[in-house]
Amino acid sequence: MSDGERDLVATASETVGPFFHFGLATDTALGCVADPSVPGDHITLAFRVTDGEGVAVPDALVEIWQVDAQGAPAPPPASVGHPAAFRGFGRLATNEHGQCDFHTVRPGRAGGSHADPQAPHINICLFARGLLRQVHTRVYFAGDPGLADDAVLALVPAGRRATLLATRDAADSARWLFDLRLQGERETVFFDV
Amino acid sequence: MSHDPKQLVGSQPPLLYPPYKSTIHRAPREPLIRLPESLSDLDMPVYGSFPMAETDNDLTRQYPDEPQGQRIAVAGRVLDEDGRPLRDTLVEMWQTNAGGRYRHAKDDHPAPLDPNFGGAGRTLTDAEGRYHFTTIRPGAYPWRNHDNAWRPAHIHFSIFGWCFRTRLVTQMYFPDDPLFAYDPVLLAIRDERARQRLVSHFDLALTTPEWALGYRFDIVVRGSDATPFEGRT
Numbered sequence A: 001m002s003d004g005e006r007d008l009v010a011t012a013s014e015t016v017g018p019f020f021h022f023g024l025a026t027d028t029a030l031g032c033v034a035d036p037s038v039p040g041d042h043i044t045l046a047f048r049v050t051d052g053e054g055v056a057v058p059d060a061l062v063e064i065w066q067v068d069a070q071g072a073p074a075p076p077p078a079s080v081g082h083p084a085a086f087r088g089f090g091r092l093a094t095n096e097h098g099q100c101d102f103h104t105v106r107p108g109r110a111g112g113s114h115a116d117p118q119a120p121h122i123n124i125c126l127f128a129r130g131l132l133r134q135v136h137t138r139v140y141f142a143g144d145p146g147l148a149d150d151a152v153l154a155l156v157p158a159g160r161r162a163t164l165l166a167t168r169d170a171a172d173s174a175r176w177l178f179d180l181r182l183q184g185e186r187e188t189v190f191f192d193v
Numbered sequence B: 001m002s003h004d005p006k007q008l009v010g011s012q013p014p015l016l017y018p019p020y021k022s023t024i025h026r027a028p029r030e031p032l033i034r035l036p037e038s039l040s041d042l043d044m045p046v047y048g049s050f051p052m053a054e055t056d057n058d059l060t061r062q063y064p065d066e067p068q069g070q071r072i073a074v075a076g077r078v079l080d081e082d083g084r085p086l087r088d089t090l091v092e093m094w095q096t097n098a099g100g101r102y103r104h105a106k107d108d109h110p111a112p113l114d115p116n117f118g119g120a121g122r123t124l125t126d127a128e129g130r131y132h133f134t135t136i137r138p139g140a141y142p143w144r145n146h147d148n149a150w151r152p153a154h155i156h157f158s159i160f161g162w163c164f165r166t167r168l169v170t171q172m173y174f175p176d177d178p179l180f181a182y183d184p185v186l187l188a189i190r191d192e193r194a195r196q197r198l199v200s201h202f203d204l205a206l207t208t209p210e211w212a213l214g215y216r217f218d219i220v221v222r223g224s225d226a227t228p229f230e231g232r233t
C-alpha cells in the first residue's frame, strides 16, 4: 500500500474454496450452540444446501449466530477455550448430502425496536466454493406469531418470504428443517448487510 | 470514515463471475435485499473462544519433524476501515504444503503429502491488532476450472472482527506471481488496487537471519459506516 493512501478500504473477500475443512471445520463441537443446561426450547436446526440445479452442495460452511431464548446475546467466554454454556455461535460444514444439523435453543426476540419489531430469528452466514464472498440470510420459524409484523420480512416480496421459514419435521417436533437454495426456483432470500 | 464511492467500486468480487465456473450454479441470481443497519442484529460480538494450543500459530512445529519447504513468517495487523486495530480477534489460516497439496481427502493433485505438515493455523491478535504465523511457503496447484488452470500460491485467511458484519474470509498471495494474470478467483476483483492489497509484501524486518523469510499482510475489515457489499462490487 502506498504511503499516500490513507483511506483504508476493506480487504477483498475471496472464496473459502473446497478444502477449508481442515482449517475451519475440525471442531464439530461448534455444532452445539447451547449446552443442555441453557434455559429454553432446545431444538435441532437441520440445514440442506442446494445449488441452482437442485444438487446438494457437499462443501459449504454454515455459520449461525443468534440470541438466547430471552433475547440476550452470548456472554463473553470465561477464558480462551472455556466458552459460555450459551455460545450464540455455531459452525459446521455440510456433508455429502448438503446437510448439517445444529443443536440450539429457539431464540427470543432481538434486534428490533418498538417501531420496528422483529420476530425470533437466527442469522446465517454461508461460505462455499463458488461463492466469492459469503452470503447472509435469516432463519425464521413457521407459525411464529411475530412473523406478521416483522420489519425485515416486510422488506421481502411476499412471494419469497416462505424461503426464510424453517418448518417443523413431521416426524420430530424438536427438529426444524431449513432448505437453503443458492439459486433458481424458490431461491432463498439473501441480504446485503 | 466516509469513502469516495469510486474508491470502493470493484473492491469486492461480485457473486456471479462466469470465468470462475463454480459461481455459475451457486451464485444467487435474485437481487440481495438491503438490510438497514437499524434492523440488523449483526453488530453484537462473536467470540473466538476456541481452545488454542501453543503451536497453533507455528505450522512448522505441529509434527515430530520439520516440514519440507521454505520457512517463512507471515505477520500483519487486523484493522477496520476507521483505522482501529482489532484486538483479541480470531485469525484462522490454512494452506497447501510446499508442493501445492492440501492435507484434505478430496485433494487428488498428484503431489506428495508431507508427513510433517498439516497446513492449518490460528491465533488471536494482540492489543495492537497484530498476528504472527510461522509456516512454510505454500505451492501453486492445478484445478479443473479451465484447461491448464493453476491457482497462484496462496494462504486462506478467516477473520471474525468486531461482529458478524465484519466477518471476512480471504486469500493472501505472494509478490510477483506470474499466475496472477490467469487466475479468475483473483481477477473477479475488478479494482487493481484491491487485488494488490491481497498480495503480501516481502519485509526484511520480519525475516530471521539464517532461519526464515518474512511476508507482511495487513487485513482490513469493514468500518462503522459499513457500505454494503453490493456498493463495492
Ligand SMILES: [Fe+3]
Pocket: A017, B151, B154, B156
Ligand atoms: Fe486454496
